[in-house]
Amino acid sequence: MKKMTIVFFCILVVSMNSFAEFVISPKIGYANISTLESFSRESEFSKSNGVLNINSWNNLAISVDVGFIGKSGFTFFFNNNVSLLGSINKSISSLDVDMKFKDLKGAYWNGELLFGYTFKKSKTYITLAGGIGAGVCYDMKVGKIAIGEESIDIKNLLKVSALNLGFALHISTMYYFTENIGLAFSLTGTPGYGFYFASLNEKKLGIFASSIDKSLLNSSGGFSNVFCLKLGPVFKF
Numbered sequence: 001m002k003k004m005t006i007v008f009f010c011i012l013v014v015s016m017n018s019f020a021e022f023v024i025s026p027k028i029g030y031a032n033i034s035t036l037e038s039f040s041r042e043s044e045f046s047k048s049n050g051v052l053n054i055n056s057w058n059n060l061a062i063s064v065d066v067g068f069i070g071k072s073g074f075t076f077f078f079n080n081n082v083s084l085l086g087s088i089n090k091s092i093s094s095l096d097v098d099m100k101f102k103d104l105k106g107a108y109w110n111g112e113l114l115f116g117y118t119f120k121k122s123k124t125y126i127t128l129a130g131g132i133g134a135g136v137c138y139d140m141k142v143g144k145i146a147i148g149e150e151s152i153d154i155k156n157l158l159k160v161s162a163l164n165l166g167f168a169l170h171i172s173t174m175y176y177f178t179e180n181i182g183l184a185f186s187l188t189g190t191p192g193y194g195f196y197f198a199s200l201n202e203k204k205l206g207i208f209a210s211s212i213d214k215s216l217l218n219s220s221g222g223f224s225n226v227f228c229l230k231l232g233p234v235f236k237f
Contacts, residue, residue, distance in 0.1 A: 020068045023174075025184045027232030031061035031083045033108060033135070035162065035194045035224045053222075055162075055196050059086030059108070061228050065186070067114070075118045075127050077170070079188070081135075081228055083108040088142075088160070101160065102151070103143025110135025110226050112168040112188060123182070125174040133168030133190035135226055137161055139199075159199050164224040166192015174234050184234035194224025 034056040060083065067077035088101040116129025142158040144151050168190040176182035 020070050022068045022237045023066070023234055024237075025065045025174075025186075025232055025234040027061075027063045027065060027184065027186065027230035029061050029063075029228065029230030029232075031059050031081065031229075032227045033057045033059070033083060033110075033162070033164070033224075034227075035164070035196045036222045053196075054091040055088055056090075057083070057086060057088040057108070059083040061230060063228070063230055063232075065184075065230075069118045069125070069127075073117045073119065075114075075116045075129055077112070077114040077116075077127075077129060079112040079114065079170075081110050081112075081230075083110070087146075098147070100146040101142045101144075101158070102146055103155075104140055104160075105143065106137065106140030106160075108135055108137035108140070108162065110164070110190070112170065112190065114168060114170050116170065123176045125176075127170070127172045127174070129170040129172075131168050131170075132165075133188075133192070133226065134163075134165045135190075136163045157200060161197040161199070162195060164190070164192055164194035164226060166190045166194075166224065166226070176234075176236065180236045182234045182236070184232060186228070186230050188226075188228045188230075190226040192224055193221060195221045 034054070036054055061081050062084075063079060063081040065077055065079040067075065069075050084107040085104065087104065089098070090101060091098045110133060112131055112133040114129035114131040116127055118125050118127045138161050139159045140161070142160060143155050144153055145158075146152075168188055170186065170188045172184060172186035174182050174184045
């Protein structure tokens, strides 16, 4: 039994080296997560103005991209991205208000399952791929709200949750300095559909909770896009 296991492992290793290159690439970069949405309430005013709410979050992206590149060029990637820090720019057109959610505590995870083709020329690899992308954020705490030059401390009063699902488009370039170590640059966009939710800590608000129009916080969903631009080392096996 042990001999059969060893033989099977050797065959697996040989076939991997013969037919595919496995790569792993930890990266860091910039991401933007945006949602165009309409309010969950219906009114004559909201119907006449269409999309009323724009959320745009510029943040730091940290990721680990894993996949394989076949001898024929066929490529599969599974990308894991975590977005954090930064601030959410929120525009409410019906109220003519622009604000920022700042001092965020929490993270947004999004991932992509990608299939495509890699063009190889000497030490340079160029990959074009597409697939499914999805992401989620749950109860991210907002520390401050800024309107213009004014900033209000709202610690523990507001939490944000969001999700998205869409078709991911990916392009990346890898240059290998040695046979197995190189540098990778990638750009991914995931247009699709997303939801954005905000919740208030009513215990903290006390008697003021009933005076707030909570329909201004939540959306019925709309167009969303996750854009990532990343750079980092790549290791080939």
